[in-house]
Amino acid sequence: MDAVLFATAMAAAVSLLLTLVTDLSVLRVSRRRDYTGPTPGISVLKPLKGIDHGLYDNLASLAAQDYPEFELVLGAEDPGDPALKVAQQLRREFPAVRIKVVSGVLTSGLNPKVNNLISLESYAKYDHMLISDSNVRVGPDYLRAMASELRDPKVGLVSSVLCGARGESFGAKLDNLHLNNFISRAVCGADVLVAHPCVIGKSMLLRLSQLKELGGLASVCNVLAEDYVLGQKYQRAGFKVALSSYVVEAISGPRSLKDFCARHVRWGQMRRRIAPALYFAEPLFSPLPFIVLGLLCLTFGAQSGIASRMALLEFFGLGLVFKWLSDAHVMWRVRGERLHLAELPCWLCKDLMLLGIWGLGAVKRTVVWRGTVMRIGPGSELFPST
Numbered sequence: 001m002d003a004v005l006f007a008t009a010m011a012a013a014v015s016l017l018l019t020l021v022t023d024l025s026v027l028r029v030s031r032r033r034d035y036t037g038p039t040p041g042i043s044v045l046k047p048l049k050g051i052d053h054g055l056y057d058n059l060a061s062l063a064a065q066d067y068p069e070f071e072l073v074l075g076a077e078d079p080g081d082p083a084l085k086v087a088q089q090l091r092r093e094f095p096a097v098r099i100k101v102v103s104g105v106l107t108s109g110l111n112p113k114v115n116n117l118i119s120l121e122s123y124a125k126y127d128h129m130l131i132s133d134s135n136v137r138v139g140p141d142y143l144r145a146m147a148s149e150l151r152d153p154k155v156g157l158v159s160s161v162l163c164g165a166r167g168e169s170f171g172a173k174l175d176n177l178h179l180n181n182f183i184s185r186a187v188c189g190a191d192v193l194v195a196h197p198c199v200i201g202k203s204m205l206l207r208l209s210q211l212k213e214l215g216g217l218a219s220v221c222n223v224l225a226e227d228y229v230l231g232q233k234y235q236r237a238g239f240k241v242a243l244s245s246y247v248v249e250a251i252s253g254p255r256s257l258k259d260f261c262a263r264h265v266r267w268g269q270m271r272r273r274i275a276p277a278l279y280f281a282e283p284l285f286s287p288l289p290f291i292v293l294g295l296l297c298l299t300f301g302a303q304s305g306i307a308s309r310m311a312l313l314e315f316f317g318l319g320l321v322f323k324w325l326s327d328a329h330v331m332w333r334v335r336g337e338r339l340h341l342a343e344l345p346c347w348l349c350k351d352l353m354l355l356g357i358w359g360l361g362a363v364k365r366t367v368v369w370r371g372t373v374m375r376i377g378p379g380s381e382l383f384p385s386t
Contacts, residue, residue: 005302008294009312015287016319022185022285023326025192029161030333032245035141037148041069042205043124044143045131047116048076048083049370052135053253054166055086062132063094067143071098075120077105077112083134098125109221110374110382113201118217127209133202137165137249145246146205156210156239157231160203160248161187163335167252171260173343174350175252178264180331182286182354187243197234197241201227203248210239224367225270225380247334261357266369268361273380282358287323288351291316 044062052058062072074087084103091099105112105119117131130146132138149158161184164176183200190198204227211217214233220226231241272279283289294316298309307315327347328339339347366385367376373385 005294005297005312006306008290008297009306009315011284012287012290012294012316012319015284015290016322018285019185019287019323019326021193022189023330025188026184026330026333028192029188029243029245035145035148035246037151039068039144039147040128040150041126042067042071042128042130042143042147043126044070044072045117045120045124045129046072046074046087046134047113047120047131048074048081048087048134049078049112049116051082051086052251054137054251055083055134056090058135058137058251059087059090060094061137061139062142063090063097063099064140065143066140067147069126070143071100071125073100073102073120073123075100075102075105075116075123077103077116079103108218110372110384111221111223111226112370112372114217114221114226118221121208121217124208127207129206129208129211131201131204131206133250135251135253136202137251138246142246142248146203146244149205149242149244152240152242154238154240155242156206156234156237157197157199158205158242158244159197159199159227159231160244160246161334162200162202162250163247164252165249165335167255169254169256170346171255171257172252173346174257174260174353175255175263177327177331177343177346177350178354179250180335181327184330184334185285191243197231197243199227199231199241201230202250203244204230206230206234210234213237222382223380224266224369224374224376224382225274228270228274229379261353262368264354264357265360265364266367268358269364269367269376270380272361273376273378279362283355286351286354287319288348289355291319291323292352 076083087101091101100123102123105115108115108118146158149155162179164179167176187198190196214237220229223229234241298312331339365375367374375383375385377383
């Protein structure tokens with residue numbers, strides 16, 4: 001146990017240092033606030049499936065954009081999908097906005113979202129195309145903020161920082177805490193520290209003409225992490241992939257603990273297949289499990305030659321406080337809200353549970369997405385389950 005205590009203390013020290021570094025990367029991204037620049041016409045593509053929580057308000061936030069010229073293209077695979085009725089309601093209530101509502105999708109691959117987008121892009125009027133998930137909600141300056149990144153003519157794709165919002169269930173709170181801390185740190189840290197695009201497809205602006213030169217959406221119709229793969233395609237082709245400081249809200253509906261675990265096991269599987277080396281280093285970006293393990297070792301009498309028992313207690317205790325304050329700072333930067341002490345149980349549970357979720361993501365070979373079971377391979381390539 002003494003060896004475990006030593007290893008745990010070393011891992012906690014490294015993890016706390018990485019926490020500080022990624023905290024600073026979020027601070028740097030959040031300070032990019034110049035939203036002036038070009039305002040090309042934009043076609044906003046919204047793939048729909050079912051009634052997401054707050055769907056009408058999510059769609060209305062895009063219809064109410066303060067932007068010179070844009071359109072919304074909303075569509076679902078099933079002509080009987082109830083989300084289409086919400087889309088029709090939006091079109092009636094925003095008559096001044098060009099809104100197209102379409103249905104029916106030709107199956108191009110195993111990724112249902114990409115299949116839908118391939119259909120929607122055929123209705124797009126403008127070359128500049130913004131992909132926005134149905135659970136995303138934004139403010140009226142969102143399109144201006146995204147388009148402002150095109151000041152640099154080398155920019156080919158723009159993505160966003162994501163935050164979790166709303167949702168009162170236990171699973172939704174866990175999900176929001178994870179999005180507002182670990183995921184936002186990962187995205188900002190990859191951008192600032194190593195200039196590596198970590199694109200999240202809930203908010204992507206690109207040019208359709210350039211996308212077609214890179215193989216189009218059809219080139220990612222059989223991968224699960226189509227957003228990340230597109231970012232890599234753009235970077236390899238010599239384009240810049242810009243990360244906007246504009247934070248988009250992912251609206252959480254009622255989510256159970258099982259839903260939370262299933263979603264992040266799937267996300268873990270994606271990361272495991274697209275960046276294996278980094279995935280196995282992920283536990284070092286979460287110091288809380290190391291701190292808890294260290295405190296347990298001390299409780300059961302473990303000793304370490306590197307420091308006294310009291311010094312280690314102080315180290316782990318201060319590390320716990322630092323991690324809480326760091327997460328509170330990141331949440332304030334990303335979400336604009338405080339991390340309250342009442343959320344302490346969720347905060348502790350989330351970081352401890354994610355260690356198990358990380359382990360499952362490392363070994364599980366099938367994913368379940370919207371009821372369909374598929375096998376996942378290198379690069380997050382999808383294969384039929386049978």
